[in-house]
Amino acid sequence: MGNLFALPNIAANADYLEDTSPLRLVMEYYDREHAPLVRYLCFLNVNPETAKEIVQDCFVKLHEHLEGKGDTTNLRAWLYRVAHNLARNSQLSARARKTESLTGVTPQKEAASSDLSAEERLLEAERMRLLREGITRLPEAQKQALVLRSQGLKYREIAQALGLSTSTVAENIQRGMDALKKIVA
């Protein structure tokens, strides 16, 4: 599914050529990964404002990690692991305080496609809504694996981010797909 999850071509941005500092690398990763990270956090029931803070903190930690000559073999998985842990910590403290409301996932305004009739667009929007809701209702492990897969992460990256084996990740993806099929059938 290489084309499906193709990453944007960040090398095309001339600002990033030549400069090899940690700051340059952090901003490069920010441009590429901030949106998928926010989406992932939203599916973890983190509210949008907290998601913004967590994402910024993730990249500050990435900068510290790079300045400290940390391991750079799979920084994307590293970022998701940090985001995942920060979200978990944030939710734990929120649960303790019982002040933060968890908003869940809200839909983007659907882009009107000229290829579809009004009725088809409604059906498509309804299907997307069902899928989004279905994903949020999946068991945590299946939801996390499925959302990260949809963001283009390889199984070993998902495994590294979630602290699981690749075979468990594959199993969670398959179970999540099965459960979702039943929801939208």
Added chain:
Amino acid sequence: MNTQINHLSQDLILRMLDDELPTAARLECENHLAACEPCRQEVASLHDFSLQIESAVHSTEMPDMSAVRQELQMRLEPSPASAPNPGKIMRRFGWGMGIAATLAFGILLAPRHDLSPQPELTAETQVSSSPQTAAIEVDGETFSPVPYSNSDLSTAAPHIVQMQVPVSSLADIGIVLEPVTNRASDTVPEAERSVLADVLVGADGQPRGVHVLGFE
């Protein structure tokens, strides 16, 4: 895999779609697909469904992130205004040298004491306040330190294992999850209770810290 009799499993198809199969297994799948219409349909169906899930995930509402990039860059870029001038550095350096020399002299003359007493762990201690047992943060995850671990070992290349940890073991290292109020009504014996936890393994292969997940 007998490609003539068995159809491809969903797991195999998903791994193939996600480019997660070794070359040999992939070729075997492709050979099977060349001769099996039902499996080709299943591949097309799972591919289509994967695209729909991706669309659903990507149609999530995004908060306005326009200011975040700039804030982040400001946080990370060294501010020229905060750079100290050379004269200030020298003055500070002079004072620093004086303080360092005084301290070094004091340490040489001071009587020697055992400065590392073992922390006394009681059953009600959750996290000791001893500096030796300060919380360990790895990749944004906070671990309660295991008291007898070697705190000098690096956590730069951490190995974190998720596992069920017996409650009694946690109590042994000073972590009590919550006060037990209904012991009599507990159906599971204390010795058999366990919780899900991330265990931070140090460079010596021994546990350095524990992050209890079980109550989430």
